[in-house]
Amino acid sequence: MDLNSLSQYIKGQGWTDFGVLGIGSIQAALGKHEGVFERWLAQGYAADMDYLARMQADRFHPQNKLPSIKSAIVLMAWYGSDGDSSGEPALRDANGEITTGLTTGITTGKVAKYAQGRDYHRVLKKRLIDLSAHLKSQILGLETYASVDSGPTVDRVLAQAAGLGFFGKNANLIDPRRGSYFFIASLMLTAELSETPKKPMPNCGSCTRCIDVCATRAIIAPGVIDARRCIAYLTIENKGGIPLELRPAVGNRLFGCDICQEVCPFTLGRASQQQVRIEPLQAAKGAGPELDLRELLAMESDEAFMRRFAGTPLMRAKRRGILRNACVVAGNSGDASLIPHLRSLMEREEDPMLKEHAQWGIDKLKKVDPMPSA
Numbered sequence: 001m002d003l004n005s006l007s008q009y010i011k012g013q014g015w016t017d018f019g020v021l022g023i024g025s026i027q028a029a030l031g032k033h034e035g036v037f038e039r040w041l042a043q044g045y046a047a048d049m050d051y052l053a054r055m056q057a058d059r060f061h062p063q064n065k066l067p068s069i070k071s072a073i074v075l076m077a078w079y080g081s082d083g084d085s086s087g088e089p090a091l092r093d094a095n096g097e098i099t100t101g102l103t104t105g106i107t108t109g110k111v112a113k114y115a116q117g118r119d120y121h122r123v124l125k126k127r128l129i130d131l132s133a134h135l136k137s138q139i140l141g142l143e144t145y146a147s148v149d150s151g152p153t154v155d156r157v158l159a160q161a162a163g164l165g166f167f168g169k170n171a172n173l174i175d176p177r178r179g180s181y182f183f184i185a186s187l188m189l190t191a192e193l194s195e196t197p198k199k200p201m202p203n204c205g206s207c208t209r210c211i212d213v214c215a216t217r218a219i220i221a222p223g224v225i226d227a228r229r230c231i232a233y234l235t236i237e238n239k240g241g242i243p244l245e246l247r248p249a250v251g252n253r254l255f256g257c258d259i260c261q262e263v264c265p266f267t268l269g270r271a272s273q274q275q276v277r278i279e280p281l282q283a284a285k286g287a288g289p290e291l292d293l294r295e296l297l298a299m300e301s302d303e304a305f306m307r308r309f310a311g312t313p314l315m316r317a318k319r320r321g322i323l324r325n326a327c328v329v330a331g332n333s334g335d336a337s338l339i340p341h342l343r344s345l346m347e348r349e350e351d352p353m354l355k356e357h358a359q360w361g362i363d364k365l366k367k368v369d370p371m372p373s374a
Ligand code: B12
Pocket: 033, 036, 037, 040, 049, 052, 112, 113, 114, 148, 149, 150, 151, 152, 153, 154, 155, 156, 157, 167, 168, 170, 171, 172, 173, 174, 180, 181, 182, 183, 184, 185, 223, 224, 225, 227, 230, 232, 233, 236, 237, 255, 256, 257, 258, 260
């Protein structure tokens, strides 16, 4: 199959870009990174994400899933912005300091950009299945294996090898023309496709903005994240409480975090020039960028939670995780009118973890306004 018609089909599906890797390049890239990954795990940086160690063999040896693999198409799906710049913070405050858009005195919590639309796993998997069917109609006897995020692939490493970007100091894969607000998906194939040409890539140079502004100091070395401190981990994957010392730094990040991307010069300005071409990924189709804390704190049942968030990435944290996060964000809001909402959550919920987080929020708000009117 020639590259032009493949490219036409892929772009027609709404993908932002793609690259093709032969099995030699796949093995070389994964072989180089397996040691990096093992050292990362050994340091404890994976926190409680035990599945990462369990999936190691499959992630680094794609033959485990597709024994006759000969190539892979690695795809980029933009999610960052619907074409305006409203989600981007001002880069510097009045004192000239870099700011990450964190504010106090507001009663909403922020949803990371990746999570504002429909759940990308389902949306992109569907696109991969359609792509696979299209290729199978052209290549006799073709077998494929599709993977998005939760599947057994090392997405950033494959995408970097496929020429889609470079490893940033914020650990994200950065496309120098667009920034890093994109998902990565792959389709492994038993057919040999010709590799796409690779362009030379820049690097972060001496810039350390992401490291400097990370509120919890989770970027412990360029490109290395300690998930135990990362707000994305703490508010999404984490099943327990948010460590006390990190709660103030969570600020108004209710679900996920984009601080290290928001300040990246490759993303700033350029993000607003991109469009979300896969419609269900648009913020208007899902939870959107901000959620009302009063509404969240009042969510009494899993049914109510499902009605509001089914089909969105917020389901990952479940009602329990979102309520926990809402208590922390409420505590950080500086708005004492939220105290009664935290109180009624505390009285209503049986879960000691939720009670403790609500109490923390109340105590923090009392310090702002020791005599709240309500
Ligand atoms: C576990 C995981 C997390 C964890 C850990 C994050 C991390 N940095 O490892 C948590 C929950 C914290 C997380 C957060 C986020 N994630 Co995540 N996550 C994953 C997952 C499932 C595995 C990543 C992994 O293996 N990590 C282990 C590290 C060691 O590997 P790595 O990050 O893939 O690769 C790095 C190293 O190899 C390193 N490296 C390369 N060479 C060398 C050499 C040396 C010497 C060293 C030291 C390092 C080094 O550079 C690579 C990039 O930094 C992938 C999906 C997948 N199947 O791969 C998504 C994925 C990485 N996440 C993604 C996203 C969107 C996010 C968030 C932006 C979500 C959000 N807004 O809240 C944040 C970003 C946080 C950050 N700055 O990294 C996207 C990233 C897309 C992109 N453009 O890069 C992915 C690819 C999902 C997808 N399919 O689209 N995530």
